[in-house]
Amino acid sequence: MNLVECTVLSNRELSKGNFLLSLKVPRAFARPVPGQFVHLRVSGQEEPLLRRPYSLEGFVDRAGIRAVRIYFSVVGRGSRFLAANPKGQVLDLIGPLGVGFSPRPRRLPILVAGGRGVAPLLFLSRRLRERNRPFVFLYGARSRAELYGVREIRGGRLHLATDDGSVGFEGSVLELLGREWGHGRHTPLSAEIFTCGPHGLLHEVAEFARRHGIRCEASLEGPMACAVGACRGCPVPLLSNGGNGRYPAMCVEGPVMDATIVDWARLP
Amino acid sequence: MKPSLAVRIGSLALRNPVLVASGIIGYGREYERLVDLSRIGGIVTKTVTLRPRAGNPPPRVHETASGMLNSIGIENPGLEGFLEIKVPILRELPCSVIVSVEGEDVGEFCELVQGVDASGAAHAIEVNISCPNVGPHGLRYSTDAGMAREVMRAIRPLTPLPLIAKLTPNVTRIAEIAEACEECGADAVSLVNTFVGMAVDSRTRKPVLGTVLGGLSGPAIKPLALAKTWEVAQAVDIPVIGMGGIARASDAVEFLLLGSTAVQVGTALFADPGLAESCVDGIEAYVRGMGATSVEALIGALEVPEGRGVIRAGCRPAREGSGS
Numbered sequence: 001m002n003l004v005e006c007t008v009l010s011n012r013e014l015s016k017g018n019f020l021l022s023l024k025v026p027r028a029f030a031r032p033v034p035g036q037f038v039h040l041r042v043s044g045q046e047e048p049l050l051r052r053p054y055s056l057e058g059f060v061d062r063a064g065i066r067a068v069r070i071y072f073s074v075v076g077r078g079s080r081f082l083a084a085n086p087k088g089q090v091l092d093l094i095g096p097l098g099v100g101f102s103p104r105p106r107r108l109p110i111l112v113a114g115g116r117g118v119a120p121l122l123f124l125s126r127r128l129r130e131r132n133r134p135f136v137f138l139y140g141a142r143s144r145a146e147l148y149g150v151r152e153i154r155g156g157r158l159h160l161a162t163d164d165g166s167v168g169f170e171g172s173v174l175e176l177l178g179r180e181w182g183h184g185r186h187t188p189l190s191a192e193i194f195t196c197g198p199h200g201l202l203h204e205v206a207e208f209a210r211r212h213g214i215r216c217e218a219s220l221e222g223p224m225a226c227a228v229g230a231c232r233g234c235p236v237p238l239l240s241n242g243g244n245g246r247y248p249a250m251c252v253e254g255p256v257m258d259a260t261i262v263d264w265a266r267l268p
Numbered sequence: 269m270k271p272s273l274a275v276r277i278g279s280l281a282l283r284n285p286v287l288v289a290s291g292i293i294g295y296g297r298e299y300e301r302l303v304d305l306s307r308i309g310g311i312v313t314k315t316v317t318l319r320p321r322a323g324n325p326p327p328r329v330h331e332t333a334s335g336m337l338n339s340i341g342i343e344n345p346g347l348e349g350f351l352e353i354k355v356p357i358l359r360e361l362p363c364s365v366i367v368s369v370e371g372e373d374v375g376e377f378c379e380l381v382q383g384v385d386a387s388g389a390a391h392a393i394e395v396n397i398s399c400p401n402v403g404p405h406g407l408r409y410s411t412d413a414g415m416a417r418e419v420m421r422a423i424r425p426l427t428p429l430p431l432i433a434k435l436t437p438n439v440t441r442i443a444e445i446a447e448a449c450e451e452c453g454a455d456a457v458s459l460v461n462t463f464v465g466m467a468v469d470s471r472t473r474k475p476v477l478g479t480v481l482g483g484l485s486g487p488a489i490k491p492l493a494l495a496k497t498w499e500v501a502q503a504v505d506i507p508v509i510g511m512g513g514i515a516r517a518s519d520a521v522e523f524l525l526l527g528s529t530a531v532q533v534g535t536a537l538f539a540d541p542g543l544a545e546s547c548v549d550g551i552e553a554y555v556r557g558m559g560a561t562s563v564e565a566l567i568g569a570l571e572v573p574e575g576r577g578v579i580r581a582g583c584r585p586a587r588e589g590s591g592s
Contacts, residue, residue: 049334050538223327226292229294229298230299232314235326247322
């Protein structure tokens, strides 16, 4: 982990309010693990006050140029500032930070993505492909227009779901997961789940995994101040502590965590 | 010639007047790759309580206009955990270490001060009688001069280390509390802790923070913090450590000008980990610009027109027996 300067290589609006940002980083930026994040100063100005944590959509290390990619939606003040950065803008970031996904050997990874939560899972799918590992990618979004990166998912079996049925299965990605598991070809010893998306979806995926005894890692999202474990501003409630005991910090013990131990009902 | 930036807080000699505030960089190690501690005056640790604390439910932080609300709730390993896990780390840090403590009653404050004193890891102790996030007790000790006095009197005989009383701004007359701490043996006062604040989400019709109320920090509070620090600097003779919203070197200089002997940087360091170091550089440049050889020339050098900016006598109770 380091504080490094970065330069905007491109910042494109791919669909309404959804951007793909590419940032050139120096050699001092270590090769990230899918699921890790960067703590980004989102503007060259003094506003907003705090950095924003963003999971990486990808990492490029080609012809001597290193770049990180971030897929983000304009949802608030920080992302509005981030969207306004033109090519050539210099920003800085701290990273790579946190714990990423950890696929186990000889298990089939089932990736379950909801909405813009697809970003770190695209990164994971590329790493799996590099290692010639098969995977299943289940991806749900509101509509065809909001799907991102579908053509980049190669080397695995892809199933899409949309709320409006404009492409793929009409319904939730959770139903896709139910069908995938329902075929009976997977067991908790042969497959595992990696998921990212709205916390409501992650809660449901975690319940599904717990019910079937499946190992399940989820990438969490939330506001952070320091992002290095010092300020204790991003606590993750656990089922075991019932309001007491220790809160892991999302920034250093996450953002990827065992989904079946998180108390989703108490996580905003 | 390089000007001297050294200052003293009681018997504690600091290489320069820039400290990192409590709750910002944990116990030093978390930020070791981002902050060069050998260049700054020192750090104030995350507050240590007698028993471990899990802290408050999420969300604990929320950004506001040029500020941040927090309701962390002093998540810390407790005195025993601090001695075992944190003290070995603190001993290795290349800067002064001020350990922040907070008790739920006078007895706990005494145990904490004795424990920290015996650890050998502290160069001074900051007595946190002002956290807004730990129920009524903490805040009560520094909103009530009588209770602040009680704590300071009890702990003063227990350690030769400099005792720094950290004050809350959530009071009508902060100078009264500062004077009480001075009378009872505090070597310095530090201020301000956060202002009690709140955020509301109109979409969900719920408070944003898990605890409803939290503490406001960041550039938004700087003018308020300057006013409180000014008021206290007028009232006491012991060193004042000023803080609240410092985001650049010129902010630090402002706190020194109105009479702070040292400053603490906080929230803005989350965005700019190099902030404490750039404050040191900026203060040095300012001293040089004054043509001075020491930062002492800067402390309290604010030029105030005669009779202005003083707390009018009629607004302020007598020092003793005011029956507050």
